[in-house]
Amino acid sequence: MRQCDQFHLTHHRPSDITGDVRFVLDTNVIVAAMRSPTGASAALLMAARRGEVTLVSNVALALEYEATCCRPEHGLAAGLNPAQVSIFLDAVIAMVEPVETHFLWRPLLHDPGDELVLEAAANGLASAIVTFNLRDFGTVPLQFGIEVLTPITALRRIRQ
Numbered sequence: 001m002r003q004c005d006q007f008h009l010t011h012h013r014p015s016d017i018t019g020d021v022r023f024v025l026d027t028n029v030i031v032a033a034m035r036s037p038t039g040a041s042a043a044l045l046m047a048a049r050r051g052e053v054t055l056v057s058n059v060a061l062a063l064e065y066e067a068t069c070c071r072p073e074h075g076l077a078a079g080l081n082p083a084q085v086s087i088f089l090d091a092v093i094a095m096v097e098p099v100e101t102h103f104l105w106r107p108l109l110h111d112p113g114d115e116l117v118l119e120a121a122a123n124g125l126a127s128a129i130v131t132f133n134l135r136d137f138g139t140v141p142l143q144f145g146i147e148v149l150t151p152i153t154a155l156r157r158i159r160q
Contacts, residue, residue, distance in 0.1 A: 021158055022054045024121040026131035029151055030065045034088050035078045040151035048095045053158050056124030057096045061116045065089060099124035121146050130154045
């Protein structure tokens, strides 16, 4: 099986929208978008493509997207071969505004994977973290002025 290519966030243009809604998508949302192209997670990616929302991520989180989406079970469930998964990931990363991680606040959460998401959100001045695992984040993101939303709630927020 072919391994997915590594992504370099520095090659992508930052958002040119001032005062826009900025989201960090948890890895489970990226996987859901890949596996279910008609769901709320995929609709968030389409909203980003239309410029309705800015997605932000740091390199560590982008690498987690890659490592998780490249697992054979996710490609199989999505009906995608490894090359198609790589194309999907390239498209996601092309929409992401790169964030440099200047500050680390570890450990604040129980799961190191969730720490990556929080760090990207805090450093990227995100308005919200979008995840299916609201309880994993608790109230910690609120200390940084960051909401934690499900994909459907995030989608409703940008459509208001």
